[in-house]
Amino acid sequence: MKNLSQTPVVADKAAAEIAGHPAWIRLKAAVEELRPFQAKDGSIDLNSRGATTRDEADALLATVVDATRELAPLFPHDAAYLDAVIADLGRWADSGYAVPDFLDSLLAFQPAGQREDGLGHLVVFPMYTQNGNPDRNLEAVLLNVVWPDWLAELERTRFDNPMFVPITFSDFTAGYDTNSAVLFPETVAVRKAPERFTWGGIFCDREAARFRAVSTAAVDTLGLEIPADAATLLEDQELAQQTFVLWDLVHDRTHSHGDLPFDPFMIKQRSPFWMYGLEELRCDLTAFKAAVELEAEGPETASGRMGRNVQYAILFDRMFRFPVSGGRVRNYDGLGGQLLFAYLHKHDALRWTDNRLRIDWKRAATVTTDLCTEIETLYRDGIDRPKTAHWLAAYQLVSRYLTPHPASTWAKGADALPFAEYNDSKSLNKALCDAVLPDEFPLSMFFEALSKKLSGVIASTSGITGTTDLGAAA
Incomplete structure (x- = not known):
C-alpha cells in the first residue's frame, strides 16, 4: 500500500477549459486581492488605517463583475443566478461596502433542480467556508455536479x-x-435567512481524496490486512468519489428521518457536544446499514457493488481520520469515531495486539449495525424523556464505551449536576452545558499514538x- 498511485479523474472538458479561462483567472485574482480588506462580517471599512481606498475597492469589484459577466454565457442554466450576483455585487458597492447582502442571488441559485452529471456552475458569494475560513469573505468556486444514473435511480x-x-x-x-x-x-451573507433552504452541496472529490490519503497511511501504520476490494477502493479516486456520493446521500437524508432527529448544524452548542456526535454517528451508521442491504442484492447492479465500498469508507474514515482530526474542544465528529472504534473493540470485532490492528471482517458489519441499534433505541426512548434526562441517558451510553475525563462532573451522575439550582429550563440547560469539559472524552492511548503518526498526512490534506x-501530499 505504500506506493499508492492515484487513478486520475478526467475532469469535464468544459470545466477544465473554464478553469484556465482568462476571465476566471482575473476573477480569482481580484477576489484574492480584495480579501485582506474585508472584516469578519464581510464588510470593508474604507476609513480605517491600512484599508483599501474607495477607488481601489471599486476597481477590484468591477473586475469581479466584468469577469462574472464574461463567464456567464458559459453557464446558461445559471443565467438568472449570475444576473442576480452581478446586481448584488453592485448593491454592495453602492452601500459603501457595508455588510454584504446576497439574499437575492442566493434565492436564484437552485442547483438541486439541475442535478445533471457533469453540469458545471460558477458560484460567487460572500460566505464563510465550514471547517475552512470562519469569515464571510467573497469567494468564487468552479464546480461540477456528480449525478450518475444509478445514483439518480x-x-x-x-x-x-x-x-x-x-x-x-x-x-x-x-x-x-x-x-x-x-x-x-447557510454560510452566505444575507439580510435575513430564507424561510427554508432548498439545497446543500458536498464536495465528494475532496472527501474521497482525504479518505484515501489518511486511510492508506493508517493501514500502513497499523499493519492492518484489508480485503482486496478495500485496497482497490483506496487506490481508485473515481471509485472513492462514487462511494462518498452514496454515503452522503443516505447520511444527509437521515437527519430528517427516524425517531427524534434534530438539526446537526446548531453549532452554537445549545446541547452538550456528545448529542451532536451521536446524531452524526447515527446518520453514518444508518448509511452503513443501508449499504449492507445494498450489498446483499449482489454485484449485478452498481448500487449492489457500491454497498461494500460504503461500509469500508465509513469504518475507515470514522475510525482512522475523525478521532485524530481537528482540535479536542467539543470535537463531536471525533467523539463518534472514538465510540465506533471502542464499540467494535469491546465486542471483539477488532483487536490491537503486537502493535498490529486486526479487524474481523465477518463480524464487523454485524457489530457496527448493533451500535446503530443502540443509538436508535436511545432516540426512541428519548421521545418520552425531558431534554435534560435525554442528555444524561446519552452520556451514559457513550461512557459505557469511552472513559470520561477524570475531572468530569457529568461522570459523577445526576447528583453532581446543578438540576436543583435553576427554576427555568433555559438557565438549567446553559448550566448543564457549562459543566461539560472541553474534552469530556479524551483520546485513548491507542488514538494518542495514532494521532502523532498521522498528523503529517492529515495536515497535508488541507485543500x-x-x-x-x-x-x-503525503
Whole structure:
C-alpha cells in the first residue's frame, strides 16, 4: 500500500477549459486581492488605517463583475443566478461596502433542480467556508455536479433527498484551500435567512481524496490486512468519489428521518457536544446499514457493488481520520469515531495486539449495525424523556464505551449536576452545558499514538482535491 498511485479523474472538458479561462483567472485574482480588506462580517471599512481606498475597492469589484459577466454565457442554466450576483455585487458597492447582502442571488441559485452529471456552475458569494475560513469573505468556486444514473435511480426509488447536490471542484479561491468540503446556503451573507433552504452541496472529490490519503497511511501504520476490494477502493479516486456520493446521500437524508432527529448544524452548542456526535454517528451508521442491504442484492447492479465500498469508507474514515482530526474542544465528529472504534473493540470485532490492528471482517458489519441499534433505541426512548434526562441517558451510553475525563462532573451522575439550582429550563440547560469539559472524552492511548503518526498526512490534506497527487501530499 505504500506506493499508492492515484487513478486520475478526467475532469469535464468544459470545466477544465473554464478553469484556465482568462476571465476566471482575473476573477480569482481580484477576489484574492480584495480579501485582506474585508472584516469578519464581510464588510470593508474604507476609513480605517491600512484599508483599501474607495477607488481601489471599486476597481477590484468591477473586475469581479466584468469577469462574472464574461463567464456567464458559459453557464446558461445559471443565467438568472449570475444576473442576480452581478446586481448584488453592485448593491454592495453602492452601500459603501457595508455588510454584504446576497439574499437575492442566493434565492436564484437552485442547483438541486439541475442535478445533471457533469453540469458545471460558477458560484460567487460572500460566505464563510465550514471547517475552512470562519469569515464571510467573497469567494468564487468552479464546480461540477456528480449525478450518475444509478445514483439518480436510488434517490428516486429508495433514498429520496431532493436537496442533496454532490459536487467536485474545478477551481476555487482561498476559502476553499482549506479543509472545507461543503457548499451550504447557510454560510452566505444575507439580510435575513430564507424561510427554508432548498439545497446543500458536498464536495465528494475532496472527501474521497482525504479518505484515501489518511486511510492508506493508517493501514500502513497499523499493519492492518484489508480485503482486496478495500485496497482497490483506496487506490481508485473515481471509485472513492462514487462511494462518498452514496454515503452522503443516505447520511444527509437521515437527519430528517427516524425517531427524534434534530438539526446537526446548531453549532452554537445549545446541547452538550456528545448529542451532536451521536446524531452524526447515527446518520453514518444508518448509511452503513443501508449499504449492507445494498450489498446483499449482489454485484449485478452498481448500487449492489457500491454497498461494500460504503461500509469500508465509513469504518475507515470514522475510525482512522475523525478521532485524530481537528482540535479536542467539543470535537463531536471525533467523539463518534472514538465510540465506533471502542464499540467494535469491546465486542471483539477488532483487536490491537503486537502493535498490529486486526479487524474481523465477518463480524464487523454485524457489530457496527448493533451500535446503530443502540443509538436508535436511545432516540426512541428519548421521545418520552425531558431534554435534560435525554442528555444524561446519552452520556451514559457513550461512557459505557469511552472513559470520561477524570475531572468530569457529568461522570459523577445526576447528583453532581446543578438540576436543583435553576427554576427555568433555559438557565438549567446553559448550566448543564457549562459543566461539560472541553474534552469530556479524551483520546485513548491507542488514538494518542495514532494521532502523532498521522498528523503529517492529515495536515497535508488541507485543500486536497480529486486531482491532487497523493504521493506528493503525503
